[in-house]
Amino acid sequence: MKHVQAVLFDLDGTLIDSEHFYYSNWKPILQQNFDLEIDFEDWLTFFAGHTLVRNVHFLKEQWGIETTDEFMWQETRAAYARADMRTIALMPYAKEILEDLQQSGKRIALVTSSYQTTVDTVLGHHGLLGFFEFFITRERVEHPKPNPEPYTLAIESMKLPANEIVAIEDTSTGLKAAHGAGLSCIAVSRQEVERARLSAAEFMLDDLAAVREILL
Known part of the structure; x- marks a missing residue:
């Protein structure tokens, strides 16, 4: 080439x-708000490489979790800010x-x-x-x-x-x-x-x- x-x-x-940064921030949000436990392999298998909108849709499709793009956007952005993406x-x-x-x-x-x-x-x-x-x-x-x-x-x-x-x-x-x-x-x-x-x-x-x- x-x-x-x-x-x-x-x-x-x-x-x-x-990917581990995103996983470590999504994991507590999913556990605390929806009682859903995922491990890193789950993240790679089901979530990595996809947009937030698609992942919200997948949560409902796969586990029946009712949430909104707006809620997950606010929760994840706040988590990312606390964790500091510069790390x-x-x-x-x-x-x-x-x-x-x-x-x-x-x-x-x-x-x-x-x-x-x-x-x-x-x-x-x-x-x-x-x-x-x-x-x-x-x-x-x-x-x-x-x-x-x-x-x-x-x-x-x-x-x-x-x-x-x-x-x-x-x-x-x-x-x-x-x-x-x-x-x-x-x-x-x-x-x-x-x-x-x-x-x-x-x-x-x-x-x-x-x-x-x-x-x-």
Whole structure:
């Protein structure tokens, strides 16, 4: 894939190690308000990679839990603020792969279902915002991943053919969105739950260090 001119990164679980942060904040909310106990594997299996709206719908569908988007938004945002999103670490080799891609002249952008405030807080804390040409965040699209709209918008913004752009994702939600937009996708995950659902990716890698061998 040396011909690739641009790389579109997912954020959560791909560049930042945020899934346990989200899990640790959702877990007490679900337990205290709805008497629902989940473990980290449950989080990865049922919630990771999805929007809050979808997860609220899933709670009702799977467990009959009646709540609202507004309630869960308020509860989770308050929990995130108390926990401080700046404590979220980068995934291994995240900064290094961004530096290598930038030095090689490849264009870089971010396509995420998180909001711009999350991007600014976490990537800003780690000093990585300057690597990205633009950010496609939740508020910029009507239909988030797994709908292809975020990636379609990114392709339009790049003004490049889809075959010269690659997406890097860690969940089947993101993979479906990338493929739906006509992009090849490099899947990066060590989570067995996710790896089992990422078999359609063009490459399945353990970490971001291995991305270098494919793109550079």
